[in-house]
Amino acid sequence: MTAARLAAELEVSVRTVYRDVEALHAAGVPLYGDAGHRGGYELLAGYRTRLTGLSADEAEALFLTALPGPAADLGLGPAVAGARLKLRAALPPGLRAQADRMSRRFHLDAPGWYADGDDVPFLPAVADAVWRGRVLAVRYRRWTEPTDVDRRLEPYGLVLKAGRWYVVAARPGGSGPRTYRVDRILRLTVTDDGFDVPEDFDLAAHWQAYQRDFHARLYRGEALVRLSPRGLTRLTGAAARAAAATGTREPDGWTRARLPVESTDRAHDQFLALGSDAEVLGPPELRARLAGTARVLADRYAGTGRAAHASGAREDS
Template identity: 45%
Template sequence: MRADRLLSVLLLLQARGRLTAREIADELAVSVRTVYRDVESLAGAGIPVVAERGSTGGYRLLGGYRTSLTGLTAGESDSLPLAGLPAAAEALGFGPGAAAAERKLLAALPSGNRQRAQHARRLFHLDAPGWFRDVEPVPHLAEVAGAVWACRPLRLTYLRWRSPQEVVRDVEPLGVVLKSGTWYLVAATATATATATATATAAGAGAGAAAAAAGDSVRVYRVGKIHHLEALPGTFPRPDDFDLAAFWAGWTARYEAGVYRATATVRLSPEGLRMAPFRLAPAVVRSLRSTAQAPDADGWVRARLPIESIRHARGDLLVLGAEVEVLDPPELREAITAAAADLTALYAARPQEGRSPAVATPRC
């Protein structure tokens, strides 16, 4: 709404002092011409906006003018926890509300504290995605976040890795998590929350029992793997004491422990030990450090590593090249040996480009 934008212009000038029309337009995602009209409207309403010409000019408020019109709207209050995370707020659909909430909070601060807050913002930056990874497209993230907020059930068409790959799930979304640049939906099956609540009520138990019972059916879905999404009618009763952070901590610990179904005994060279933290998963590195024996005469160390499968372990350990030797299980050692033989055969099959094959010198 235009009234909200006029207030945003006023609060920007109050918080930052002097701004050009282009800076205001970029901040509010409007045209420079719109900023000109808004400033004229503020001046016409008696707000002492001064235009200063020149390369260092811009708009400012005259004589330290301040307004107390800093009340947050409902949408801005909803997005307040994301005010310091603009990228995440934008992805969740709360970008404009979070930006407006931050402007109003800064405008309400005394001058000294406002400058400190603005200075702190320039010093810290969160870049969630990991290195050398594109951000996964999440076209349904904003709709998922809205359903979480409104306690609205969803029907998901979800693509998973095992067969059948495409499945349909009716879920009750309980929260959204961003981990290492990847978004996840935490949701209960569509009837779990209501059934758990009814059961707990009939048994005379409290909300905690209902949340625990519903938690048994809570699952995690990767938002980028949601192929299609449909909002279902009505709402569902969210357990009052469902703790998203606590659930996530427990779920990730169980997931990490469940992924690794076997162990392998390996020897690592000093260079392999140095490379391991940069090439292997954190859980594998922790096991390496806790089980490492004393180095032998050549500096090699024997240790036990958790593995997901023979196929996964082969790929994981090949990145260390000749700096690791598999001792056990025999199937993994054979898989590594076969891979090394295949590589040798591949590179020996044809000469290196740009070099002629060796020709035997005839003997007279």
């Protein structure tokens, strides 16, 4: 086709056609031009691009193709479906069959077993502000008093952790980015004020550092504990890692280890859940607290048993 016919077909100027042809040449597309009355531009026979027709939303959604739930939370569910369909169509038949087999054999489910998922109605708006670099005006609910506060936030990025969404954001004029749970945003307005994310900011590196600092602040104490083989397998997270690092096997088959704890209250509940598979040796106040709870439970269940027996005896008589 001649430049004039292409310009008419695409509703652009001939000059635009010349410019775009040069750009296609630079990108390696085999487009050739012949001069003369019967000349024009011609694409090499049989040439096909590897990927065609992806919209901007579909291209942005590619990294979420294995996470349909989070993609839907972000408002990108249809875009992810479209991107996956077009990617599949672009694959050679052999690879397409292999990809189909993979999708039937493997499934990624990010949230934990005991969480139904948070209600995050403002997540799409936060994601849009992250993408466009817009300041957010939010009403946010904190853990400490005053619980409900107004904040202006510059959202640097979003993180999905165990099925829960977090936004890493800085306050204008503040000391640096902090982490906010998206489900704790009570009210939100996307302002027209823009901001620039610092060039040296790395979201993944920031999140790793945040997690290290979080655990350092969370576990400020430790407990000396004996664990049965079954109790050892019931540990998770930081406790399981600490048991592996500090545990020593004793002659009776139990393991003695130093485990990190948040507080006496939290540790009391944590070790009580292990029942007879754990014995806390220290600190003394935690051991005394557990002993007191054990006595109360023993008396309660012994009393329940006597009451049930007495009730049964009266019915029989």
